[in-house]
Amino acid sequence: RKEVEQDPGPFNVPEGATVAFNCTYSNSASQSFFWYRQDCRKEPKLLMSVYSSGNEDGRFTAQLNRASQYISLLIRDSKLSDSATYLCVVKRGGGNKLTFGTGTQLKVEL
Amino acid sequence: NAGVTQTPKFRVLKTGQSMTLLCAQDMNHEYMYWYRQDPGMGLRLIHYSVGEGTTAKGEVPDGYNVSRLKKQNFLLGLESAAPSQTSVYFCAGGGDANTGELFFGEGSRLTVL
Numbered sequence: 536r537k538e539v540e541q542d543p544g545p546f547n548v549p550e551g552a553t554v555a556f557n558c559t560y561s562n563s564a565s566q567s568f569f570w571y572r573q574d575c576r577k578e579p580k581l582l583m584s585v586y587s588s589g590n591e592d593g594r595f596t597a598q599l600n601r602a603s604q605y606i607s608l609l610i611r612d613s614k615l616s617d618s619a620t621y622l623c624v625v626k627r628g629g630g631n632k633l634t635f636g637t638g639t640q641l642k643v644e645l
Numbered sequence: 646n647a648g649v650t651q652t653p654k655f656r657v658l659k660t661g662q663s664m665t666l667l668c669a670q671d672m673n674h675e676y677m678y679w680y681r682q683d684p685g686m687g688l689r690l691i692h693y694s695v696g697e698g699t700t701a702k703g704e705v706p707d708g709y710n711v712s713r714l715k716k717q718n719f720l721l722g723l724e725s726a727a728p729s730q731t732s733v734y735f736c737a738g739g740g741d742a743n744t745g746e747l748f749f750g751e752g753s754r755l756t757v758l
Contacts, residue, residue, distance in 0.1 A: 569745045578735055578749035624745060631676050631740045633747060637687035
């Protein structure tokens with residue numbers, strides 16, 4: 536079983552739609568969680584960290600469910616510019632290595 | 646500030662040839678990493694360094710060597726390239742202490758024929 540699993544998609548949604556991605560992780564020792572965004576043929580960039588209490592950054596909301604070992608990303612009012620691959624990333628406590636999921640592709644259409 | 650810079654951006658090699666990818670950072674990161682990204686596999690850690698003069702193996706280290714002689718540079722070497730090493734390679738700095746933010750270079754596309 537992969538340490539971090541994501542639905543690869545693609546998720547094709549119309550502009551203005553709300554879309555949600557889930558990611559599951561297998562190692563219960565994981566302590567820090569993040570969403571990265573990767574545009575086509577570009578490098579990944581941090582989108583947001585995921586906190587235990589959930590957190591919001593504009594149209595983006597991230598949540599963590601430790602009991603079920605998954606994190607989620609909700610995007611409201613999707614824009615064409617949101618089209619990208621979203622990578623779920625997990626960091627174990629005490630270390631500095633991040634484990635990346637394979638990513639979920641989002642395509643926002645007119 | 647250039648951030649994290651990788652060279653070369655593109656390279657085509659024949660099986661058995663050697664090459665070195667250079668990663669340079671001006672962000673004063675202690676930690677640096679080399680990842681490879683393949684379709685359906687995500688980013689996989691090859692080697693990493695927690696400071697000048699140190700290196701450690703990641704998830705897929707076989708066939709690669711690294712060196713961190715200076716804090717700002719992290720070199721990835723392929724001694725005898727194989728077609729299985731065709732990939733996009735990303736260098737990153739960061740991931741220090743309590744943050745999970747890595748700053749990536751733009752990537753290096755390597756094709757081994």
